[in-house]
Amino acid sequence: MHDLLARTPEAPEALLARLDAAARRIETPCGDGTMVWRMWGEGEPLVLLHGGSGSWRHWVRNVEALAAQRLVVCPDLPGLGESAMPHPAENPGPVAAEVRAGIGQVLGEGTRYDLCGFSFGALLSGHIAAQAGEELRSLTLVGAGALGLPRQVTELVKVRTVEGEARIAAHRHNLASLMFADPAGIDPLALVIQEWNTQHARFRSRGFASTTSLKDAVAKARAPVALLYGERDAIAWPEVELRFVALREVQPEAWTGIIPGAGHWVAYEAAAAFNAMLLDMLARRIGA
Template identity: 45%
Template sequence: MSAPLPTPATLPTPPAVTALQRQARRLATPCGDGELVWHVWGEGAGTEVTPPLVLLHGGSGSWTHWVRNIGALVQAGRTVWVPDLPGFGDSASPPQGADADAVVEPLAQGLRQLFGSRPCDLVGFSFGGLTAGLLLAAHPRLARQLVLVGAPAMGVVPSRQFVLKAWRHLEAPGQLAAHRYNLAALMLQDPALIDTEEGLALGLHVANVLRDRMPRRRLAHTDALARALAHVPCPVHAIYGATDALYREWIAALQGAYEQATPDFRGLALIEQAGHWVQFERPDAFHAALLQALEAGAR
């Protein structure tokens, strides 16, 4: 008889998450036998003149990857739509597959159901960036422009640049230690951020990885995004933390990779003193870069 699995480590929901949840409207579109859950902020008079701003979160994540950004984007006059991608957060798993390519069709169906023929401005972080590239390669009319944030799969890294610790077999204290290690190894340049703001980063991470039903993703370690971007006709922008752990010293090769792969590449912004989770670590600098990119792509 096998030993029971350890009880997963859990943390209280950070107040910032609770406050944003109360402000959001929740919608759902079909996803296999379940639903794809969407959260929307900033609906109101005047917001219909700009396209919906859709933010896609990263792997082992949920809408909370954008918790430090939603308010500022709403204040900038945007209606912000953030799904829990299929297989993550509150959304059902995709009907087939367990990687970014499996997410494309449920997401495309949801965007058409919500917006009809109206294109959105699409922003994808990490796994969400890979997903966004695959989505627009298959359905190019869904977006007016694309902003990729810390996106993998550009084909410039010869081998994986980080190693994460397994945690599911550990007791609760060991799980939390592993989560702290993994946040520092992959997500954040400054490990001091892990436990600041009432443990916001750690609390978000723990809650998200416990709901990850897509653990065997492999496309991020290929050139799948670079190949997809060849079929994306809209303006494409890129934003990365300058010390992104996905790339490390290879980040200098990204500019050329994007220029070679993308028919309408508008530029790469590198944000200093920021790692992979750039929009969490340097939100003010990220907002400036994102709004500048969105304005430029709209012209």
């Protein structure tokens, strides 16, 4: 049976539909509409915040493995996926406050949880940590920018004006430039996710990446902090270690980790290694 399954992988649309159907769906206020949340599993809550121009689908290769041990909570962040635009704000703090309020409503005020954010989700997670009290047990940042360091220029192509094969080629180019270390890992599922996310993205987050916004916010965090990158993350390569130094300037006890051979979307490209490292980090920091 295992060999048969290996030869006949689940179609991308069927996999996404199955995970969506298995989730418990909740909506909380967001801007002039609602933020959509999905939850899988039982146990101690682990909140996952996806990246810019993304949705809960950024975690498609993680939710089942993590939900075997934890209550996994994934929102579509404000202005992305199925969630409404946030109230207008000039910095990430108010947007983070809307997400934090949603966490409180979904889990119940005061419920303790662990928070893991990827890329733009890492930025919002840092601001949530700056605002949070004892309910936040730990903060894990994945592929984080906004630490006050320069990054390589990533040349992306616009996809909104092209269709058909040219659109698929544009998605493949952008994933190879920013999200994957090895273009061979860009499979049909990644392309389906990229297309859906692009169609539903309205909130623009890239302007925050070159600031010190995350570093300034995480300096105020009282929960244990960790920072994780894929070894070949396009926003950190070739100076990943400088990101660790920058974090330790404001969080000297921070835990850091690198997953060899992976790029920015490390939770997808190296899912098994990411899942194992995240669970190990949580277990060693908080005894989960």
